[in-house]
Amino acid sequence: MRVRRLSINNFRGVSEGVVDFAGHTLLVGGNNVGKSTVCEALDLVLGPERIFRRPVVDEHDFYRGRYLTDDGKPIEIRITAVLLDLSDEARRRFYNHLRPWDDVQSTFADEAGRDLSEVDQKAWALPITFIGRYDSAEDDFVGNTFFDHPSEPLNDEDEAVELKLGEGRKAFTRDQKRLCGFVFLRAHRTGSRALSLQRGSLMDTVLRLGGGGLAEMWQDTLKRLHDLDPAIGQIAQLQHVREEIRERMGRFVQLSENGDPTAFFASDLTREHLREVVRLFIATQPGDHLVPFERLGTGSLNLLVFALLTFIAELKEKQSVIFAMEEPEVALPPHTQRRVARFVLGEMGQAIVTSHSPYVIEQFEPSQIAILDRDHDGKLVGRPIQLPGLKPKKYRAERRQFAEAILSRAVLVVEGSTEAAVFPAASTVLEEALGSALYMHFDLAGVSVFDATGDGAVPQYGPVFAALGKLAFGFYDKPTAALSADALLKLGTFKQHWESPEKGLEALLAKETAVVVQRRFLEDVRNRSDYPTDLGTIDPTTTDDQVRELTKEVLQKRKGMAHGYAAALVGQCQGADELPATIRGILEAMNHVLQTPQAPLEAPEPVA
Numbered sequence: 001m002r003v004r005r006l007s008i009n010n011f012r013g014v015s016e017g018v019v020d021f022a023g024h025t026l027l028v029g030g031n032n033v034g035k036s037t038v039c040e041a042l043d044l045v046l047g048p049e050r051i052f053r054r055p056v057v058d059e060h061d062f063y064r065g066r067y068l069t070d071d072g073k074p075i076e077i078r079i080t081a082v083l084l085d086l087s088d089e090a091r092r093r094f095y096n097h098l099r100p101w102d103d104v105q106s107t108f109a110d111e112a113g114r115d116l117s118e119v120d121q122k123a124w125a126l127p128i129t130f131i132g133r134y135d136s137a138e139d140d141f142v143g144n145t146f147f148d149h150p151s152e153p154l155n156d157e158d159e160a161v162e163l164k165l166g167e168g169r170k171a172f173t174r175d176q177k178r179l180c181g182f183v184f185l186r187a188h189r190t191g192s193r194a195l196s197l198q199r200g201s202l203m204d205t206v207l208r209l210g211g212g213g214l215a216e217m218w219q220d221t222l223k224r225l226h227d228l229d230p231a232i233g234q235i236a237q238l239q240h241v242r243e244e245i246r247e248r249m250g251r252f253v254q255l256s257e258n259g260d261p262t263a264f265f266a267s268d269l270t271r272e273h274l275r276e277v278v279r280l281f282i283a284t285q286p287g288d289h290l291v292p293f294e295r296l297g298t299g300s301l302n303l304l305v306f307a308l309l310t311f312i313a314e315l316k317e318k319q320s321v322i323f324a325m326e327e328p329e330v331a332l333p334p335h336t337q338r339r340v341a342r343f344v345l346g347e348m349g350q351a352i353v354t355s356h357s358p359y360v361i362e363q364f365e366p367s368q369i370a371i372l373d374r375d376h377d378g379k380l381v382g383r384p385i386q387l388p389g390l391k392p393k394k395y396r397a398e399r400r401q402f403a404e405a406i407l408s409r410a411v412l413v414v415e416g417s418t419e420a421a422v423f424p425a426a427s428t429v430l431e432e433a434l435g436s437a438l439y440m441h442f443d444l445a446g447v448s449v450f451d452a453t454g455d456g457a458v459p460q461y462g463p464v465f466a467a468l469g470k471l472a473f474g475f476y477d478k479p480t481a482a483l484s485a486d487a488l489l490k491l492g493t494f495k496q497h498w499e500s501p502e503k504g505l506e507a508l509l510a511k512e513t514a515v516v517v518q519r520r521f522l523e524d525v526r527n528r529s530d531y532p533t534d535l536g537t538i539d540p541t542t543t544d545d546q547v548r549e550l551t552k553e554v555l556q557k558r559k560g561m562a563h564g565y566a567a568a569l570v571g572q573c574q575g576a577d578e579l580p581a582t583i584r585g586i587l588e589a590m591n592h593v594l595q596t597p598q599a600p601l602e603a604p605e606p607v608a
Helices: 035-046 088-097 160-166 174-180 202-209 214-226 236-252 271-277 298-315 334-347 392-397 399-407 415-433 461-466 487-491 507-510 514-525 546-556 567-573 583-597
Strands: 003-013 014-020 027-028 076-082 101-103 122-135 140-147 182-185 322-326 350-354 369-374 379-384 410-414 447-451 472-474 496-499
Touching: 003 035, 027 035, 035 076, 035 122, 035 140, 035 182, 035 322, 035 379, 076 202, 076 507, 088 122, 122 298, 140 160, 160 447, 160 546, 174 369, 202 214, 202 298, 214 271, 298 334, 298 379, 334 350, 350 447, 350 583, 369 567, 392 399, 410 461, 410 583, 415 447, 415 507, 415 567, 415 583, 461 472, 487 496, 496 583, 507 546, 507 567, 507 583, 514 567, 546 567
Parallel strands: 014 379, 027 350, 027 369, 182 322, 322 350, 410 447, 410 472, 472 496
Antiparallel strands: 003 014, 003 076, 076 122, 101 122, 122 140, 369 379
């Protein structure tokens, strides 16, 4: 079973919105765009335990905090999930509530006026809806999940609140939700509740799914506390107190004559109390002392939570699990992040993940990435991305770069690693020279540099990053021949692009960087072990033209980020005026765009 579509109305920061899922899905977008809201909405409509918290929603769960209209009528939260790939048992149990789904058009195939025989790819879908609102009669918030199709009268035994709340829909019960196999790992779920034995906690879920015997377990635990041997009351000091109480109370109250009428027990706990106070203790290396789990480090806590979630997934037979995770990278090293992401993608029926880590993002294919965007009116859109003209082999070869670009605010596409090293170095010089009030380093502004790895390769990435909703800038060498119409069309999808006035970055740097900078650079690198000694060095008699020529030859012999010569040259600049004019102009133009409020980017027309 998997979520195909989620529709949200009046929930948190979303006035209305639709998110489409393509199997495993990575949700990406800026901070506060709605990624956590999508996960919480899934939990409300699918989570077996979430619906039983009291109150199930509160004032802050309503869009802009408005849960009543101006004339006092309740405003509803509505969250609808469309589920596909139902198991045989789910189809059998829910057959009265299924609708045919057209996956090509991403809509129900039985919409009014449609001929089902013309639908090529039909599948049975289960639509379910959470409805929440304020109940003025109870002065409380109510909410429940219902089958969204068909609408039918409820039986007499159903609660009146469900008839009022669901408008004739039948409730989608806790047991029915469990068949969906939804598990949710929040980003901050490492608090005391997740690993306690409270109802709905991970531990409680493990115990419940592991089989019967819960009632016997609690009864046996309480009996063991009651029957401690020796009894708590046998402690000498407590025994003395018992004798005094028995004697003094006996003067005024007729105590029982059967056995000892006074005793001390370990507690007066009920099973609900035990759920609150029983704690897991763990000993980790290098010591062997057991401590309460909440005393572990954040990373260990997250892994402990994840370990329990994998246990739950196995108890639910893995492939039937819809597994939602927020920021699995928190406090985890990169290799562990990759392991967690790979495990979830390989073992769960559907993984829905939010992340700000390139090590997690790079595990997802482009078709599994959904970009979320929300406007000022709270309208949310989220659809799997399409990367026009990008071959899967190319994406796989540049996974890390694409992952970083997905997380960025803007992308600068360049032709090679030398350019990828020069622009950050120049940005550092410009920030130090002008001050952060006039110029912000593009790392801090959220710019990712993307190495297109080839002459003439920059244009093809314009449509790709436009499809990702990114501000895209491009810089490329002066071409040996006129650009094709196709290349010009693709360049038009960049926010701005620049053609170098020179053929080769090395020639540009040698021509436009101040000579005094080049002299400092050549003096600095002459003693490096990888300096090309066959080119010679400068001395006080070397002319400016000779300096420029030597700089160009040194840069050409030591091209690439690995050598770092070009970045070292730019790093020798001691002011904005010493920077190459072309590089400085590009950085200042980008800074102007990034400091200017931008209208939401619209998906461009596909460019082959």
